[in-house]
Amino acid sequence: MGTTEDLNGVTLDVFTPQEVKEMFDRNEIVVIDVRTPNEYAFEHIQGAMLFPMSSFDPAKLPSQEGKRVVFHCGSGMRSHKTAEKAAAAGLSRVAHMEGGFGAWKNAGLPYLAIDPATGSLVEKP
16 A cells, blocks of 8 residues: 655655545545645645645644544645655654645545635535
8 A cells, every 4th residue: 555755764655546535534544735725725625634834833733643644735745845844743654645636636536626606615526
């Protein structure tokens, strides 16, 4: 399942969007969206928590006893940098989603988006 990368002694798990969806559906992980509030408002994974990279502080992450934190962004670059910051702060169960939200959408996985005609959130695809 997924690949791993060493971040100065901490293992970073790198999951595909499909793996993230399966683990999220089983309540095994917490998904943290590190994009901007505007990006999140426009479209996001339902149930993902917003914690923008620009204000990310690992000490402020909610306690998720027994759950791995999985970061995601638009392409995977910001989530990787956030995971590095979390690992440097001592979090040992960190992961990020390869390809970010773009890969999630390309895989045809569900997400919420603003319907331009009504202004309300609708499930896609």
